[in-house]
Amino acid sequence: MSGGYDDELTRPLKGALEATTSEGPTSPAVGRDEWVARHGDNRMGRGGRLGLLEDRLRFVPWWAWLTLFVVLFSLVPVASDSGYVRRVAFDIAIYMLLALGLNVVVGWGGLLDLGYVAFFGIGAYSYALLSSDHYGIHLPTIVAIPLVVVIGACVGFLVGLPSRRLTGDYLAIVTLFFLQLFLTVTTNGDDLFGHNVTGGANGILRVDPLSFFGHALPVSRQGGLFNPAYLYVVLAVFVVVFVALRFVNLSRTGRAWRSLREDPLAAEVMGMPVNSLKLMSFAFGAAIAALTGTFVTAVNASAFPLSFSFPLLIIVYTMVILGGAGNQAGVVLGAVLVGILLELLRDPGDSRVLFYAVVVLGLFAALRLSVRFAVVLAGVAVFGLVVHSIAGAIDSGWVNGSGGEGGGVADAMANWVVVPVAPAGWVAPVSYISVVSLALVLTLVRGWARLALLVPVLYLAAFVWENVMIAHPEPTRYIVLGVLLIALMILRPSGLLGEKRVEII
């Protein structure tokens, strides 16, 4: 590695020598820069073994990472014969494709496209109309998919047209309106000028599975298990899309996209046709979203308007932002993490482990391995035991409730957290509101007061988790996702793998 570095340094030095030969002895040397010349010594990595590992890992080529990732991912059906796990893996692969597409528009083009999932829906509906009994059209997949991609790209192009004049907030509102328009049209599409186009709220049913060269690919195998072939198809498409986009990003088009994200006026003046580049970026994102829609529709054998609504938009944006907008590997990582997280939070047992693990890890990240960390942990544990025994001594009914099904962590928690059998109606809202307000108060106090306050707040959080949130997995998932996103944006505003960004200096 050092050899390559030397090379890079000596080449420019030669150029500089030529540049300075014409200078007289009295004039200042043009371009003499001590800092650059000495930079070899200034380059600091992280010390120790971790730093060495980091340096080594940096030289693993991107395709090796991609291969490793895809191979591991495709081993999921081998490792588990659970139809549920396979289906979740498929959903995550779908998320990965969606995140890649959104990354083109938001991460590279810098266009805030809030109508993105509408293109996903357009792909889904296009496939459903082209391969179902609805109109009696049954195109083979090899024809349907390219057609859907072209339709998606064309609609993306049309929606992108206003983006030529609009930027930032204005574009966001227009595209958001487009998403609402899409939802309205599909929901009321069972009577569109007298025709039943989209099946309305009932959607389009009995959509064909994928079929290649006359062979249909059944969605479920014998016994109703999810067919992993669908996962492999989507993974293959993912690899193609990932590599193609990577190559585009490293071409003049990719550089132009990122230039217009940075400064559209400067990009235009430097010879880049900003308007058509914006349209191209929109069409690209839309085409990828539409392509993804076909697979989901084929697997679900149906398409409903509400599958393409705001919650999905928020999830896909979370993936892109959490992973690091503009970084392909980052948004894929974001998709995997958020996908897994949302599934784990469905199951009370898993989500409980996750909750306590995240709390302890978060505490560790904030306090590091220090006396304060130990004090707070021990403090919370003792505090809990004391509260639990006092509550139990007053009335055993206050501590004998069950917060959800078992597991070792659940048993341990049952002896620590107060879980009343039948809590009064006011307990849930009051405890929830107070934990949120106390957490906000925490940000206002400093020093030992903060540590002291942290103990009851953490215990109260555990109380709220066991008594309120675990009973309602659906809102809890989104609340936890939101909290994680806020925490990450404070710690790492550029996302997990995103490059550090500046707005204005």
Add this chain to the structure above:
Amino acid sequence: MAEKLLDLQGVSMSFGGLRVIDNLDLHVDEGEIVSVIGPNGAGKTTLFNLVTGIYQPTDGDIVFAGASIKGLEPHQITRRGIARTFQTLRLFLNMTVRENVMAAAYGHTKAGVFRSMLRTPGMRREEQEIRALAEKRLAFFGERLMGYRWDQPAYSLSYANRRRLEIARATATNPRMLLLDEPAAGMNPKETQEITELIAKLRTEAGYTILVIEHDMHVVEGISDRVIALDHGLKIAEGTFEQVATSPKVVEAYLGTGGMARK
């Protein structure tokens, strides 16, 4: 007599009722370095915005290399051979130094999206050419923008280096003419002298015709073949540096009439 490369014929520009450029005739000959001076608000940057197509003139015509460029999009004008820098730096801050320059080669390169996806041999060859071009343009500034700095984000550069990078980026569009908007603004005396020499080198070695806006009179004196003074959108003086610097109208524009001084 050299040929006129850029020729503004009776150009006027109004924002609403405000006349920013008033019936301006201005020409720059091939291979010439012309400076535009004038107090703040005289219309100098507006002049650049008109030439590069960011604004459309309300009157008159702008001819470049024998053809009118009035009404063209800015990127089309850049492809005809006019490149500029900005007074308020407008780099692509979150891209690397090299990518900033490579991005500006967009106008004279061809590889389309699908060829890029497939990485065809032609596309890869062109990519290498763009890279070589960018490195050559950066090498123009000696060691300043070299070595490890190629792969650093542009926001990590110092102010003076950002100004240099702006010039490097502009030259990567392969222009015939450079418009430099206050290239020495915010630089210390040593850097200012360096930029003066660089502008001279841009003509002698790279062969650009240069129109420059500058407030630093040492720079203007050092580089200009011809100086044009603007005030309130009107051309108030034109000629060599000495002629313009001693013109009563220019002195008045900068210092006001003598009334206050006499008191």
